[in-house]
Amino acid sequence: MTTSPPRFQTFDDPSHAKGSERIEALRAALREIRADGFVVPRADEHQSEYVPAQAERLAWLTGFTGSAGLAVVLTEAAALFVDGRYTLQAPEQVDTGTITVVPLTEATPEAWLGTHLKPGQVLAYDPWLHTPDGVARLERAASKAGATLRPVPDNLVDAVWAGRPRPPSGRVVAHPDALAGETRGEKLDRIRAALAEGGLDALVISDPHNLAWTFNLRGADIPHTPLALGYALVPHEGRASLYLTSPDIEADLRAALAGLADIRPRAAFEADLAGLCKAAARVRLDAATGASALKDRVEAAGGVADLGADPVTAMKAIKNAAEIAGTRAAHHRDGLAVTRFLAWLDRAAAEGVSEIAAVEALEDFRRESGLLRDVSFPTISGSGPNGAIVHYRVTRATDRTAQPGELFLIDSGAQYADGTTDITRTVAIGTPTDEMRDRFTRVLKGHIAIARASFPEGTTGAQIDAFARASLWEAGLDYDHGTGHGVGAFLSVHEGPQRIAKTGTVALKPGMILSNEPGYYRTRAYGIRIENLILVEARTIPGGDRPMLGFETLTLAPIDRRLIDPALLRPAETAWLDAYHARVREALSPDLDAPTRDWLAAATRPLGAR
Incomplete structure (x- = not known):
């Protein structure tokens, strides 16, 4: 009898936080060193986004499991600072009677410290978990409040963390x-x-x-x-x-x-x-x-x-010819898996599909290639209201079955030896509402605007970020995350320095890979995101007198036509979508089984066809 390989993802709540009990233990440690506060970033000694289990200090202390955040614990107050991706998630995970969740749009940690630190107090920090610039900001905040900033040789969370995991020792x-x-x-x-x-x-x-x-x-x-x-x-x-x-x-x-x-x-x-x-x-x-x-x-x-x-x-950000070729191969392989999954989801939705079942099915389709090394991040599988949580991670406690009339958002990626993928598709379960179709189409218009963009050399991600938001802005709408992040070559799914965002200050250059992922989220109702990966390439424009750049779309998978309101699309946008779908169909069909090939043909037919 053969056994299946272990899955790359688990669905238990990873935090197991005990609210005030752990905060009080940390305060006791503060008293022992005669300090009045401690700063707990979500970081390891390399300031990484993804950290080993032994460095998950913020999650252990507070219960918050997002990939970015910072807590400050003082003797009489505690706060958790999160960005726009986590304003819904954080209050659901932490004991808000003990820890105040503070969106960064309302206050920075430094501003909060300015109103909560008292003259003469000591704020402690672990110098391995902060950059010099970060320490300088804390120093200014403490000084302004008349307090003192002090490094400590041993992390105070580690001192009270019973059963802390051992350091990693994976094969190199x-x-x-x-x-x-x-x-x-x-x-x-x-x-x-x-x-x-x-x-x-x-x-x-x-x-x-x-x-x-x-x-x-x-x-x-x-x-x-x-x-x-x-x-x-x-x-x-x-x-x-x-x-x-x-x-x-x-x-x-x-x-x-x-x-x-x-x-x-x-x-x-x-x-x-x-x-x-x-x-x-x-x-x-x-x-x-x-x-x-x-x-x-x-x-x-x-x-x-x-x-x-x-x-x-x-x-590292500028991929060479071998890395680009490997990335294209990985996306073709991944596109086959995602397309098989989307066809499966369409069939299974009639019987009811849970969020965990969708995650497991998608991983199984990716495994079929025999080349999957890992998923590139925990799959975001959110149906209905869970889809509105930008970085939602399904657990056995939160798992739900998608209902007719809802949207299903699934954001996933894979690690192959030749490339890293990241793709989001939003799918209609049953008949979508007119509002859903309007919002989806506006997000699609933003996605197409980025995909079709031509821009001069030296242009930064911040300069084109608004392209993705313009249609949403016209309706008084927006989203609280960047439009695109850099992606590695069998490395991190989030790679700098390039990004498409309001804060994207690095010039885009040929060979850079980014995501293109505008979205819209209606709190406690649904979420929409459409994500492909794109490659910066040189672009020749007849009659132009400037060196220009544009994007090649790398991701290959259909976009749900049922959620599109064709009346909102301009002819050039419809042409882009039809051409993209034709490319997906041509690239993937030869390697699909007959039923999936037929499903793909219907899913990628021209928008005007019935």
Whole structure:
């Protein structure tokens, strides 16, 4: 008898928070060190979005399981700060009698501290969980209130967290040069050239994504993202040193690195960094992921901490030909799985489909390729009112069956060795209302506006973000998340520095991959999001006199025609949709079984056809 492989996702509530009991335990720890408050970000020592279980301090303390947030616990007050993605989720998860949920649109942590800290009080923080810039903001807030900011050597949450998970120790393996498109040596040469240009003696690689990219390695220390936690020191001259948390390193990778870098235990990193700095070395620390503790150690050893961008981040963002080819292959494979799932969902909806059943079915369709390494994030499977929670994660306690007349939003992605995917589709269960069709069509118009956009070189994501919102704005509507995030190549599904958002200040360049995902959410009723991944490419416009860029849509899966009001679309928008659907049909049909092929033909017929 054969057994199925374990699923990549579980559906139990991961927090198990006990509300005020854990807050009071933290306050007791504060009294022991004579402090009056502690800052608890959702971060690990690499400032990561996705963190290992042992670093889920915010979830353990408060019950909030979102991927971004920060809590401040004072002796007489506690607050959790969340962005627009989590304003519905957070109050459902935390004990609001103990912790006040504060949307960032209402107050920043610094502003809240300014009104709640008292003169003479001490605010403590873990310097490994904050960047120097973040510490500077806390310092200003404390100073303004007449209080003092103090680093602590040991995290106070760890001190009261009974049964805290052990550090991860996943296997670290080589990522083939054929998929990476560039050797480790070539990448190190590029990094050293950037150091020379900046007058730097060394680089600390503190971002595990950059570590994986530089050394063509992948790991298993983080759920859903193939990362090996650790650091690297790359001097301007001489061998690099690699410090991995996990000791389980594949022999092939050791052999490949032997001529380029020393593999050292993680415990040796801080001493080696101090030794590097004794000669007053100028060391680049990544302003985005380098912990304040790193700056402290560089300066204590006599070095100069040069805070700025890790040059690897910009290199990694621009995919080479091999990475682009792999990404296209991954999207074709993933499109087949998603299309099979959508056809299944259409059939199963008549009998009733639960959110968990949809997650499991989609994972099964992806597994059929034999190439699925993991899902790229926990699937967001929200029916009816749950779809209005932007980053909803279904649990056995919240699982519900979609009802006729509702919308089903499913946002999912996959990790394959040749690429990372991320796709959202919103599907009608039964007959949608006129309002649903209006809102869906406005979101679709925004999606098409991004997909069709042409823009001059140097344009940032912030400059085109409004394209996706214009039709919603016309109706007095909007959404509280960015329109697009960067995506890695068998790396993180959320990758910077590129993004399409009001805060997207980085110029878009050919080779960058982003999501295109406008949405609309009616609280406690339904959610709508349409997401494809897009590749920035050079664009030639006849008669133009500027170098121009545009997007190639990578994702291949139908968009629900039943939710579209054709009267709201302009002819060019209808033409784009029909052409996209024709491309999906042509690309996927040869590899589908006959019933699914027939379903796809109906799902992708021209909008004017009946």
